[in-house]
Structures are given as C-alpha cells and as structure tokens.
Amino acid sequence: MIYILKPGELTLKRGNRAGFERILIRNLRTLLALRGLKGAGERVETTGGRYFVHCPQEAVPQAEDALNHLFGISGWARTRSCEKTVESLLAACVEEGKTLYGQGLRSFKVEARRTDKSFPLDSYGICARAGEAVQEALPEFKVNVRSPQAVIQVEIRERTYVYGMTRRGLRGLPVGTAGRGLLLLSGGIDSPVAGFRMASRGMGLDAVYFHAFPYTGEEARQKVIRLADIVGAYSLGIRLWTLGFTEVQRRIKAGTPEEWGTVMLRMAMMEAAEKLARRIRATCLITGESLAQVASQTVENLSCTGSLTGLPVLRPLIGTDKEEIITLSRSIGAYETSILPYPDCCVLFSPAHPILRGRVGEAQRQYRSLDLGPEIDTALSGAVMEKCGLRFPDYSRGGK
C-alpha cells in the first residue's frame, strides 16, 4: 500500500518550512517504527510538497494508526499506483470509482496534477478521459463538477497515483517545533484535552500529576497513567511525573480558612510545577482550566493561582465550553477513561463554599504564611517518572 499525505499548516511557513518538514518526517518515521514497522526510514518518501508512505499490505492497520496520530498533515489517502500509460491510468480511475461508488457516493469529479510533462495527456485531458471512462463503467455514478460527493485525484509524477476519499489529518504543526511544556494532568476530562491541544501546536509534553495517597488510591494514579498514554500517543511520548502531595494538602487544610483551600492548593501545584519545569527544561505550564467552569476558575482566582510563577501558564481551553471539550475528549479516545469514577485529590479537599473572587494580595499573604517550601521540595525529590504514550495495541488481533 502507498499512502499520500498532504501537508497542513506548515505550507504557510516560508523561510523555515524545510525545518518543519524535517521534523514532520522524523515524527512520522518514529510513529511507524513504534508500531513495529521496521526500516521506517525507507518507507517515507518526499517529493514536490507531497509525502508518500510505503507499507506492506499486512501492516495497513499500523500505518493508518500512525497517520491518525501525526500532527502537521491536513489529510491522507490510500493510493493506487499504476503504470504511466493512459490505459493503466484509466483502469485505475475506474477501480477507484468502483470503490467510491461502493461506499455509497453517487457523484464525482476528477482532478489531475501532472508534474511529469512527458505524459501524453495534459491535466484537462486526464480529467475528461478519466471522467468518461468512469461514467461508462458506472452509469449511475454521475459527474458533478460543482459539488461532487467524491473526488478522484490523479497525480502524474515519477509514478502515477490515483486516490479517492481523503481522510482528514490532525492538522496543526509537527510536535517538536514549538518547545516543551509541562502539563498539569489530573484524572479529569479537561487536562488531557489541554495537552492534546498544545501538542497540536507543535509542543512536546511532560506531565505532572499530584497524588494524595491514601486519599486518592492507586486506581486514580493508574487512570492518570492511562490518560498520559492516550495523550502521549499524539505527542511522541510523555514523561509523567507523579508527586506525592498529601503533606501539602494536609498543611493547607490545617493552616488556611476553608474557603481559600482550593486556591491555595492550586498555588502550591503551580509552585511545584514551576520548579519541576525548570529542572526538566520545560518552558511553560499547561492546565485544563476553562473560564468560570468551577469556582477556582474565575478570572480573579486564575490571577491568584498564576501569580507566583514566572513561567507562562497556557490554558488552551480557557474559552472552550464543556460540551466542546467532551467532543474533543471523545475524538482523542480519552473520554471513557476520564469518566472512570476515581476521585481526584482536589475533590476530596474541596471546600463547600470556596472563595469566588480572591484578591491576589491576600492570596499571596495566605500562601506565604503556609510556608510550603519544604513540603514541596520533599514532593519534588520523591518524584517518580514514567514514560507514557509509547505502548500500542496488538495489531495482530485487529488493532484497537
């Protein structure tokens, strides 16, 4: 099987397109190799702004799973490659027409690109002849140039390619072109989606999870590992750092007025995350916060929680409503895991009446008086790291 890939947004990069392309191809090779496609180096071919992936028929599920996890392409398609003669080309177009018709599509047009000018027909000639040939073979499959249900694409290059239905790519930019961020990953719905969103802009990810054992059990941690696996499959892996936060939480509970509890905990998470980020050379923090979703996410409280860190705090879901977040969560395959009912540490310690509009000055005073530095340092020195996102389904049993 040969796949054709269409580049996405990187076509907008002028001067540094080559650099983006290099990373895109490297990522593609890694995704193929991770799925056991050996010799991934030779499988990927680039010419004239298109990328081709070659793979044996039995490795189709692996290859397609890799393509479905690659940021930086706007679409991909299975192609038919044929001899560079008019007869072979027309026969391939008819075959493609039959496939599309078999999928229930009832109108089509042909689009052609010819970079090899020695081919006897020009683009217009190819479209006309192929259209006729398909119509003759399938009288019910109608030509519709304005709004066809299907497009049969022909490319005449060093080989001849014919392809129909194009699958939508993940778009975005290749991971590794926009630095590295540290994602605050809880077991909820939002933070995995936030990580996915940043990876879609080319950012590599590490993640930190604050665990409050025994208030939150091993199941909760396993759930977060699973979520890191899911997001990491798109970001070429995630290092997940688990930090024990029980002492920090106890100190907050004992030492602050109840209504400030959640804001104090968020500030402590930010402080610990910043320290970890600097150690692992991540240059920003990422959270799943969404404006006004819960009490701790009012503008005022977000100002409090972000007020102690010198790193940018990226909140890619800030203006996204919950339904949209859920749709995204389902589309990346995280939702079913996110809704497993193991409580997060924050739920157990949340006050009944949290402060809604905390003032930054007061938040900082409260926070300083807690003097959490030693507990945070202890949490950091006991951090456990796991590499996630690099495990894949057993394709021999039909893939996922």
Ligand code: ATP
């Ligand atoms: P999520 O669905 O991501 O858990 P949420 O709607 O439950 O978010 P909060 O619990 O208020 O919202 O958490 C806000 C953000 O704080 C999360 O999106 C996440 O980035 C971070 N966060 C919360 N709890 C933890 C935790 N235990 N470990 C790491 N990060 C956390």
Ligand code: MG
């Ligand atoms: Mg949460």
